Amino acid sequence: MSFLTPLALIFAGLSIPILIMYMLKLRRRDVLVSSTLLWRRLLRDREANAPWQRLRRNLLLLLQLLILALLTLALARPFVPAPTVVSGSVVILLDSSASMQASDVAPTRFDAAREAAQEIVAGLGVGDVATIIAVGPQPRLLASPTGDRAILRRALDNAAPTAGPADWEAAFALSAGGLVGAEDVRAIIISDGALPETLPPLPGEIRFVGVGGGSDNLAITALATREGAEGPQAFLRLVNYGESDAEPLIEFSADGVLFDVRRLPISAHNSAALTLTDLPYDMRVLQAQLSTEDALPLDDIAWATHTPPASGRVLLVSEGNLFLERALTALPGVELVRLSPDQLVPDEDYALYVFDTALTGTLPSANLWLIGPAVSSGGSFTATTVAHVAADDPLLRYVDLSDVHILQAHAVEPPPGARVLVEAEGGPLLFVAERSEGRLAVLTFDLRDSDLPLQIAFPILTANLVDWLLPRGGLATIAGEGWEGIRPGDPVPIPSDPEATEIRVTAPDSTRHVLPVGEKVPVFAATDQLGLYLIEQRDRSDTVLQSAVLTVNLFDEAESDIAPRASVRVGQTEITAAAREEEGHREFWPWLAGAALVVLVVEWWTYQRGTIQSR
Template identity: 40%
Template structure:
């Protein structure tokens, strides 16, 4: 224990002897003659006790007054204990709520442990200290902003819930924290996470940053893939599990077909080993569920679903001079029908519901066709992007993190001879980058899904790589939401989108928990389910499982679509906590975030409260005889009534 104002302890050294001396010195009284001292024995004892410099007799008042003095002096000295915590007056607390924080090596999970730690950090703030709470993981939220109200901060922390979707990118949260810290002195940023996060590459935080790691174990076996494809005489199921831990693991994988147990497989996995299962199932099966039994550190990735797309077909229109690589790869994709159009085509009669995807290979017509678009080596600018020149021999840099368009795609051997320099709008995210400019961007604008590949396939060896059909399959799935096997698989938090014919009057959606939503009255309505520009969009897909979408025309069912939402995210399933995070700070002296920092827990309030209790006790003791007299008068008064 230490003191913030140790000089206050001198008060005890000065005032303590004074109080004792007052009890040792004799009070001056007048001498009076009495007939007898028999009834004055108590008075005589007081006189003897007050004789000058006599030995002190036990006196409760003296003890209480000395205790009161000691407590007051200690409170004025402001004692504190050093605890792992925060010492700044402006705390910016970033709490990771991504899927890996659901690991059960906390109390009961990592997020709960992080919430408890966050409450303790808030309680350790100095007087008039303020805090901002930022929930990271998925869409960033700020449940409490720069407030000194501890109750509000506690409520905001406890309301932070786990998010399965959106990944664990801390870039938005750290960017906001940097802006807040730059406005106030004595700011400190605290990161509560297991460390399995993505950090901004070019950001220096203008404040001290402290990382508080949460979690202990990294042992986890996850279902990493579950796919259902049309096969000979039925359907082919592919399932894969991987051991992300450092110890061998034995698990049982159960497969359920439309809710009934189909088969069970015993898996023995060495560290970082994967095991696959391929089996044929009947054509009538609509939903497949895989379950890993004997739960481990993270239960969220122990279940996965796949839905049948047998009979579903997506039409992809290709406008261009002809490209054998592109056309062959598209024809090999299951559930894809290729429609070729001449490069000089200017009119497109089909609606977006009939032809949801158009690939513009080296051409841009005067009027863009309806639906979602993939531009390959665009020759000129459009409303969505600008073409400003050419790039020669660009290097290929895939986007970091779990980019859905690069799932199972390796670009390490891909070379590009020449590409156009594309400057996209704010709608685009960079999927494949290079130093001179992006090579592949994707996003959504004006109700369309768009992707731009900036190089001609003939100017690259990409068509000769295994990565090409995988990348093309991911792009078609992204551009044709609601169609095909790949499109029926969504990541948590990924919007569910479906092209809807103008004749459709109602769309109903059933969530995995059975809740039904509708674009019209009669069922539970939701602002998150709506139709805009011929496309139905539903964004609240954080819950994993099967979502069912039904299209109605004047009350009659026209079509039914199913979507499986699964956590196939290695960045979340690798749950081993990281001991440190590297966050650059403007001081330049500290680039590695320390795990703990000593804070101060002051106890003067408790001492002051205890002193008040002692003062009350001293008053009661001093007035004991008077209080007894009053009690006796009260008793006699009640007796007369």
């Protein structure tokens, strides 16, 4: 055992004055009397009040010396060496994503991670400071840099896991601000290791503390509906991340009423798909739920809304493209009109114009889909290997472009505010944009210069783009864009009705949120719960003008794959969970101070008891 402030031991010298006070007594004047028979008590007092006398056993003296000893030791701050993960200026990144709610570690991974963080806080030494950041869909600063372990422990006690993925990039940016300029800085990541591999480096040393013990988990990773030839259809994808085969029971409910139960065999580390074609024709909300229990229940249930398909007349200007024509005519509600490039575009209005040809004249002010447009100032490029795909965008839902080969593409500059969905090394291959005159989708290569029409992705991409391009009204506009693709924490813009004065959103836990209607499009950001959100637009008389249902699902394979990782990659460095331990200090002066207080109470009680008896 050692002492952090050994100079405080000099207070032990206060025991000398205490002893002297018990040895030094008052001296009184001698008086001659005729007999001591009546003065025996006085003689006893005389002996007791001699200037110096031998110390006798005295309980109060022992208690007072014990109090002094305990307080002196507490001021000296004794400690014993203890292993600790970090010291100095520490930033603790506590994973609070959905996968941390897995129960393969009792009670959950998050509780195990919080306990590990508590141990780190307990091992902080003199001068050490710590910052705690909870890494969820929106990283939260739980505790600013402080050396007060009580504040740090309280922050950890109040921490809670979320139901969404972790935004590690934002968390790293937040933590980097606290590490810059500090000395002896360290960052410690407490997680099951489901981190992206493209994280930027952090200043200082980085440690990784892993949690988790198993990988058995079944997850619904996709659920969507569409209008088929004979009514609504549903598509479900299930993934088995476990080590053994499974055949779970899946319950399907339409608007809260159970209507079908299916078994879906699925092998280990594999996926399986299921298509339902006998859905109720008037269904509004579809729910799928696994009846099999596993380590992570968050991805055992999913919801999807069904919106009537967009419909309208579509004008196709093309020299002849059988694959494109078949993909368009297969869409329900689409009335296709074909036109060759040498024919004049009629004056009548169409809901969507598809130009599968070179552009030679003025484009109509409407919704447009341009395929292989040749731009005189742009030229073309042959570096068409796909470099980036916006896989999270609803327009690319279930679209796999990994095996698509393209001979060449036109160099087209996307307009301001456009979303580039697919990009090659030479430039964008697919982008979309919102314009005042209508929506725009541009496929920068000719379909005849690629094998995309031969891929299963082509009819799916066509359906997604046409569904987005065809006009809808009110809340159905957003619902048709794939509200099923919203994940926890995603902000949702809600177009308002011209007569609406407020938008009311009821969350899955029945919490109500009211959004004011103004010049800007209202944005609802409190999507931190999984489930159904009811959106209502109301006028001044509180009449519901429009209503829609918003679904928030996990649908994140990185979170559902709960197999713990042995290492994480930060920058160019691979960091394993076997971090070396440092020598820390485990102090116990609070226990000594508490013991001194208890002895003080005993001393006071003993003194009061003796005083009362002497009376």
